Amino acid sequence: MDHAPSSRIKGALEALHWHCGDPMSFFAVIFALLLVPFVRSAFLGDIVARQSSSISLANSEWIWQDNYVYNSWIGLRKDFTPPLGKSLIAAEIVATVDVYFDFYVNGNYVGSGTPPARTRFSNRFCVDLEPSYNVFAFNASSTGGNGAMIATILLTYSDLTTDTIVSDASWRVSDAVAGFEQLSFDDTAWPAAVVRGVLGDAPWDDVNIPADPPVITFDRVDWIWTNAIPASGQIPAGSRAMRRTFAPFPGQVPASADIIISMDNDYTLWVNGIQIANGSGFATAHHYIVNFVSTPPPTEIVFAILGTNAAAGPAGLLFGAEINMVPSDRVGCIAGSFVVSDVVWVSTKGAIPTGWEQPGFDDSDWPPVVSEGTYPAAPWDTVKIGAAAPAINI
Numbered sequence: 001m002d003h004a005p006s007s008r009i010k011g012a013l014e015a016l017h018w019h020c021g022d023p024m025s026f027f028a029v030i031f032a033l034l035l036v037p038f039v040r041s042a043f044l045g046d047i048v049a050r051q052s053s054s055i056s057l058a059n060s061e062w063i064w065q066d067n068y069v070y071n072s073w074i075g076l077r078k079d080f081t082p083p084l085g086k087s088l089i090a091a092e093i094v095a096t097v098d099v100y101f102d103f104y105v106n107g108n109y110v111g112s113g114t115p116p117a118r119t120r121f122s123n124r125f126c127v128d129l130e131p132s133y134n135v136f137a138f139n140a141s142s143t144g145g146n147g148a149m150i151a152t153i154l155l156t157y158s159d160l161t162t163d164t165i166v167s168d169a170s171w172r173v174s175d176a177v178a179g180f181e182q183l184s185f186d187d188t189a190w191p192a193a194v195v196r197g198v199l200g201d202a203p204w205d206d207v208n209i210p211a212d213p214p215v216i217t218f219d220r221v222d223w224i225w226t227n228a229i230p231a232s233g234q235i236p237a238g239s240r241a242m243r244r245t246f247a248p249f250p251g252q253v254p255a256s257a258d259i260i261i262s263m264d265n266d267y268t269l270w271v272n273g274i275q276i277a278n279g280s281g282f283a284t285a286h287h288y289i290v291n292f293v294s295t296p297p298p299t300e301i302v303f304a305i306l307g308t309n310a311a312a313g314p315a316g317l318l319f320g321a322e323i324n325m326v327p328s329d330r331v332g333c334i335a336g337s338f339v340v341s342d343v344v345w346v347s348t349k350g351a352i353p354t355g356w357e358q359p360g361f362d363d364s365d366w367p368p369v370v371s372e373g374t375y376p377a378a379p380w381d382t383v384k385i386g387a388a389a390p391a392i393n394i
């Protein structure tokens with residue numbers, strides 16, 4: 001089952017083990033974690049070890065630029081200086097944008113939104129901070145009138161107290177000019193952000209937040225199949241190979257993936273070339289947990305699914321995964337991203353080649369799959385999520 005937070009933290013520590021090298025520091029970290037939720041440890045440098053926080057967007061607002069020009073790139077900036085006597089060490093950030101973003105802290109690239117335009121699925125980032133002055137900056141763009149960013153930044157001080165920054169009218173917004181994400185950039189002439197709503201407001205509605213342990217849903221996930229769907233909608237019987245590659249952001253080391261999968265009709269699932277499961281049916285999704293324990297840890301996660309339509313008629317794949325990652329230089333903050341079935345997946349045009357499920361396989365000439373509708377689309381309607389199978393270490 002492996003669903004207790006403590007075992008997840010252990011998984012993260014195991015992933016860290018390769019990095020530390022020294023088994024004594026590894027056990028020392030576990031010992032420290034068992035004793036206290038918050039630990040600052042000298043032997044690994046600037047380390048904050050604690051369980052993944054329950055960071056929320058409940059008090060954050062959707063903000064954007066006034067009179068936004070569609071498809072232009074804007075900068076959203078928040079400068080933060082701690083109160084006198086306080087020294088910052090780290091931040092945990094949950095953020096999403098309708099539609100695209102690149103996120104920077106103190107001019108350093110941290111990560112981006114989940115393509116394509118998956119506003120519903122936020123990302124969770126872990127960063128180290130400067131002791132005093134820090135700048136959080138989004139380079140963001142939207143294709144239409146729904147442009148908006150929502151974020152919560154949980155700050156940790158050296159005394160292990162915390163503070164929270166939310167997206168609100170105190171952020172500054174202007175056109176993304178060169179260097180706007182840098183610490184040295186002067187944004188005092190930039191206008192205040194315009195508040196467009198709060199969490200739950202249309203058109204963005206709710207936002208899924210990577211958590212430890214993950215809570216995955218199919219909300220706003222697409223049923224997908226290959227691009228070979230006849231006009232009749234009657235998909236011929238047969239098998240199709242589908243692939244999706246996820247590349248962690250800089251400094252993130254994959255620790256685990258929680259996967260839910262529903263298939264009309266049969267599937268085989270590989271993760272990084274290793275067969276994880278076989279299954280059938282869409283009424284109840286199957287739930288798998290994969291821990292990445294290999295040394296060195298994977299630098300990308302490749303999901304490969306062979307889907308089989310048993311008889312002519314509807315066929316489709318509904319897939320959701322949350323990938324949790326530990327920063328390579330620090331314990332205690334679990335970064336996370338979602339990978340769901342969408343038109344970023346690709347599928348073979350012709351015969352299924354040997355080795356297609358392997359991470360190194362070149363799928364660059366495979367066309368994107370098509371969306372057959374967003375969950376809970378007919379004819380599949382509501383899908384239950386089954387209990388997790390025992391975790392698989394790869």
Ligand SMILES: *[C@@H]1O[C@H](CO)[C@@H](O)[C@H](O)[C@H]1NC(C)=O
Pocket residue numbers: 073102139140176177178179180
């Ligand atoms: C913002 O991102 C876009 C798309 O990647 C890029 O073209 C643009 O140069 C970026 N702007 C700045 C100021 O970094």
Ligand SMILES: *[C@@H]1O[C@H](CO)[C@@H](O)[C@H](O)[C@H]1NC(C)=O
Pocket residue numbers: 268275276277278
């Ligand atoms: C999947 O099915 C094949 C044959 O049908 C079997 O050999 C294989 O062990 C199965 N794998 C898993 C992970 O269940």
